[in-house]
Amino acid sequence: MKCKDIQEVMPDLASGLVEVTPEIGSHMAGCGACATKMREFQQTMALLDEWKAPEPSPYFDVRLQARLREEMAKPQAGRLGWFRRPVLAAALTVLMGVGVGLFYAKGGGMYNSQDSEVATMDSPVQSAEPGTAVGDLQALEKNHDLYSDFDLLDDLEVQHNVVANP
Amino acid sequence: MAGGEGYTDAEVMLRVKAGDQSAFDYLVQKYRRPLVGFMYRMARNAAVAEDLAQEVFLRVYRSRHTYEASAKFTTWLYRIATNLAVNHARDTRHERAEVTVSLDEPDEETGTTPDLADGTITAEEALVRREKMLAIRSKVEALPERQKMAVVMHKYQQMDYKQISEVLKLSESATKSLLFRAYETLREQLKEFV
Numbered sequence A: 001m002k003c004k005d006i007q008e009v010m011p012d013l014a015s016g017l018v019e020v021t022p023e024i025g026s027h028m029a030g031c032g033a034c035a036t037k038m039r040e041f042q043q044t045m046a047l048l049d050e051w052k053a054p055e056p057s058p059y060f061d062v063r064l065q066a067r068l069r070e071e072m073a074k075p076q077a078g079r080l081g082w083f084r085r086p087v088l089a090a091a092l093t094v095l096m097g098v099g100v101g102l103f104y105a106k107g108g109g110m111y112n113s114q115d116s117e118v119a120t121m122d123s124p125v126q127s128a129e130p131g132t133a134v135g136d137l138q139a140l141e142k143n144h145d146l147y148s149d150f151d152l153l154d155d156l157e158v159q160h161n162v163v164a165n166p
Numbered sequence B: 001m002a003g004g005e006g007y008t009d010a011e012v013m014l015r016v017k018a019g020d021q022s023a024f025d026y027l028v029q030k031y032r033r034p035l036v037g038f039m040y041r042m043a044r045n046a047a048v049a050e051d052l053a054q055e056v057f058l059r060v061y062r063s064r065h066t067y068e069a070s071a072k073f074t075t076w077l078y079r080i081a082t083n084l085a086v087n088h089a090r091d092t093r094h095e096r097a098e099v100t101v102s103l104d105e106p107d108e109e110t111g112t113t114p115d116l117a118d119g120t121i122t123a124e125e126a127l128v129r130r131e132k133m134l135a136i137r138s139k140v141e142a143l144p145e146r147q148k149m150a151v152v153m154h155k156y157q158q159m160d161y162k163q164i165s166e167v168l169k170l171s172e173s174a175t176k177s178l179l180f181r182a183y184e185t186l187r188e189q190l191k192e193f194v
């Protein structure tokens, strides 16, 4: 057993999540560096234990229930199987893009750049916000990769921004 | 179903998928405390943490139709949670800088119990303890995002290497070295407090 092997399990060893095997024990007994590091890690772990998190407030359930009711009151996009197909989701995105285009075409030269930012806030694009409608539909396509690939998600967000600020 | 006894969480989630509302309530009761704790340590604010934890449950609920029990439920749950936490961190980057400067405010956010009020500790001890707590928070906070998530999951959610590696989509050995580096940094930066 080498120091490197000990290091790998050091966080678990120091938190007491893993038993000290005879192998590890004999390495520790003969290796001052690992034994010292182990002691220091244990101290650090104990220190980190002092950082407590608050309990959920008494309002947690009530608020969650309210948000769920709100959720259920929305049109149930999830139930419409066709809605989740990538092609249709993409088509929807395009349609929304067209919608925004029309919106701006209609608005004509009415807006200066500042105003169009404000106008965008009220436009239908709002629903492409992550966690709602289109954002979720796109993400929900793949259960497994959902929320796992942060870079991909960054890209998604960038796309939203492009749509939101044409 | 009244509870999840005898069922894995993945099985309970499949009941949610099938439309069983009480199954969802069971998962909320089981995971709200760990999730609020997780979000609190990621976002450093109790109110925000609750909000984000609720958002995790809402996303679980929204995603019920597409849920497949191929991954461990908690892995899936914490993927949603880490993603939300990352987005939140990015969206509030600028506010966070301000929070860091004004750390001296009276805190309702540290989650510490006010022993001072009941006279069990002196004002000086309370001050030392508070300094320590703020140091822990700010050093964990200052870790690179992935290291921070790994530490919070390992240290405070008692998740093992395998699960953390699945949530972060890293190999197990990459996760081990990520955690070692993170704790090594914390050990170095917090040594004046041990």
Ligand SMILES: [Zn+2]
Binding pocket: A002, A003, A004, A006, A027, A031, A033, A034, A035
């Ligand atoms: Zn050694």
